[in-house]
Amino acid sequence: MNRRSLLFALAYLPSMAFRRAAAQEWPRRPLRLIVPFPPGGAIDAMARLLAPRISENVGKPVVVENRSGAGGTIGTQAAAQSSDGHALLMVSIAHAINPALYPQLPYANADFAAVAPVAVVPNILVVSAGSAVREVKGLIEAARQRPGGMTYASAGNGTSIHLAGALFCSLAGIEMTHVPYRGSSPAVTDLVGGRVDAMFDSITSASSHIASGRLRALAVTPGKRTLAFPDIPTVAEAGVPGYALDPWFVMLAPRSLPVEARERIGGLVAKELDDPAFRKRLAAIGAEPMQGNAASLENFIAEETTKWGDLIRHLNIRPD
Numbered sequence: 001m002n003r004r005s006l007l008f009a010l011a012y013l014p015s016m017a018f019r020r021a022a023a024q025e026w027p028r029r030p031l032r033l034i035v036p037f038p039p040g041g042a043i044d045a046m047a048r049l050l051a052p053r054i055s056e057n058v059g060k061p062v063v064v065e066n067r068s069g070a071g072g073t074i075g076t077q078a079a080a081q082s083s084d085g086h087a088l089l090m091v092s093i094a095h096a097i098n099p100a101l102y103p104q105l106p107y108a109n110a111d112f113a114a115v116a117p118v119a120v121v122p123n124i125l126v127v128s129a130g131s132a133v134r135e136v137k138g139l140i141e142a143a144r145q146r147p148g149g150m151t152y153a154s155a156g157n158g159t160s161i162h163l164a165g166a167l168f169c170s171l172a173g174i175e176m177t178h179v180p181y182r183g184s185s186p187a188v189t190d191l192v193g194g195r196v197d198a199m200f201d202s203i204t205s206a207s208s209h210i211a212s213g214r215l216r217a218l219a220v221t222p223g224k225r226t227l228a229f230p231d232i233p234t235v236a237e238a239g240v241p242g243y244a245l246d247p248w249f250v251m252l253a254p255r256s257l258p259v260e261a262r263e264r265i266g267g268l269v270a271k272e273l274d275d276p277a278f279r280k281r282l283a284a285i286g287a288e289p290m291q292g293n294a295a296s297l298e299n300f301i302a303e304e305t306t307k308w309g310d311l312i313r314h315l316n317i318r319p320d
Contacts, residue, residue, distance in 0.1 A: 026085065026261050030061040033088045036075025038068045042121045042204050043249050045285050047090045049278070050118070050251075050269065054088075057268050058261075062088075071158060071319060073098055073105060080107035085256045088115065088265070093160045093247045096304035100312040101158045101319045109305060112252040114297035115262050116269035117290035119282055120246045122228075123164045123200045123221040125235060129214055130194055136219050136238035139198060143174040150176045153187035153196040157320045160247045161187075163308060164200035164221050166315055171240050180320065191215065202247070203228050204286035221245040227288055248290055248304075250297055266294045 031054065035047045044066065051062040067075030072094045079089040089112065099105060125136065133139045143150045152169075154162035157180050169176050179196050181187035184205045191199045192214045200221060207228065209215040219235040220226050223244035235243040251269060253262050272278045273289040282289060292300065311317075 026258050027058050027060045029084075029086055030063055031055075031058065031086050031088060032065050032082070033062050033090065034065050034067055034075050034079045034082075035090050036067055036069075036072035036079075037092070039066050042202070042285050042287060043090055043092050046118055046249055046282070046287065049281055050272065053272055054265060054268060057264070071098055071101065073102055073107075077106045079252075079254055080111040082254045083256045085258055085261070087254055087257065089252045089254070090118070090249065091252055092249050093304065093308075095250075095252075096301055097158060097160070097163065097308045097312065099305055100309035101317070109301060111255060113255055113257070113262055114266075114294040114301070115251040115253050115257075116266040116294060117292045117297050117300075118249045118251055118269065118273070119287035119290050120222065120248050121285070121287045122203050122226045123161060123245060123247055124203050124206050124210075124226075124229065124232070125164075125168070125198065125200050125218045125221070126191065126206050126210065126215040127198050127218060128191055128194045129216050131197065131216065133198070133218070134216070136233075136235060136240065139218065140172050140174055140239065142197075143169075143172075143176050147175045148177050150174075150198070151179050151196045152176050153179050153181060153191055153199040155184040155187060156180050156182060158312070158317055160245065161200050161202070162317070163311065164245050165198075166317065167245060167311060168200070168235065168240060168243065170311070170315070171243050182320075188215075200245075202286065207286060221247075227283065228286055249287070250290070250301070262294070 033047050033051050035044050037043050047064045051064050055062040067078050079087055127133050133142060152165040184201060187199060190196050206215060210217050217232050219233050219238040221235055225234060279289055
């Protein structure tokens with residue numbers, strides 16, 4: 001090593017040691033795992049499954065903090081504004097939908113770094129058990145015979161349940177009337193009662209009604225069949241080529257979270273997703289482990305934001 005290289009190495013050592021010491025000091029306090037939706041849903045359940053495992057790994061408490069409102073944007077803003085390097089954020093597909101629904105968001109996707117993909121909770125196309133419709137092609141034919149006369153329910157404008165129906169109509173070349181509700185539960189109630197014709201509900205919500213015989217399942221929305229209903233075809237298989245919607249849930253972090261911490265937690269989440277016991281817990285809420293890593297997740301979110309933004313603008317969808 002020449003004299004110049006030696007001097008450079010000696011100068012670099014203190015900064016390298018400083019960074020290593022800073023990483024070793026983290027975390028200095030409990031972590032917040034922000035969930036931008038109310039308690040009780042699938043995303044909240046995932047956060048509460050992961051929080052104790054993260055806590056065991058980092059040696060500090062991990063507090064799940066529900067900050068709901070405005071389609072998830074209030075909690076996401078709170079995470080974006082966190083600057084202490086001790087916040088994590090769970091988001092759903094709404095994170096990719098909201099930039100087109102709310103053009104004046106107080107944050108940008110670039111404010112966050114990907115930590116890890118977590119899970120997918122598929123939507124499933126269902127009709128009332130008393131409906132004459134028994135398959136996807138039958139629903140399409142009925143809609144073609146009565147343009148605008150057939151209805152599909154959702155949990156509200158701009159939700160993934162709404163977009164699942166909007167995408168279905170767009171790709172199938174049919175017109176159905178969207179009926180938004182304030183949440184999935186009242187929508188399912190009216191679907192069971194035959195007051196609306198169809199719905200793309202979450203498997204978590206629909207499974208018990210399918211099992212009891214109150215609802216009939218026609219197809220699932222992901223690009224492949226689901227573990228919960230392996231005999232039910234995908235929408236694409238059932239007659240709408242190119243259709244795919246995977247309602248996803250992932251973990252992000254504000255840019256203030258140290259890179260080393262982000263990688264550490266991402267590795268922990270990946271390890272949990274490979275654990276059969278953890279996968280069984282996910283399956284209990286209708287969730288399936290999501291493939292990928294932090295690098296692929298960054299690209300995935302960018303692609304999803306473009307995809308759903310284009311559809312929202314094309315159909316002029318507005319939030320409730």
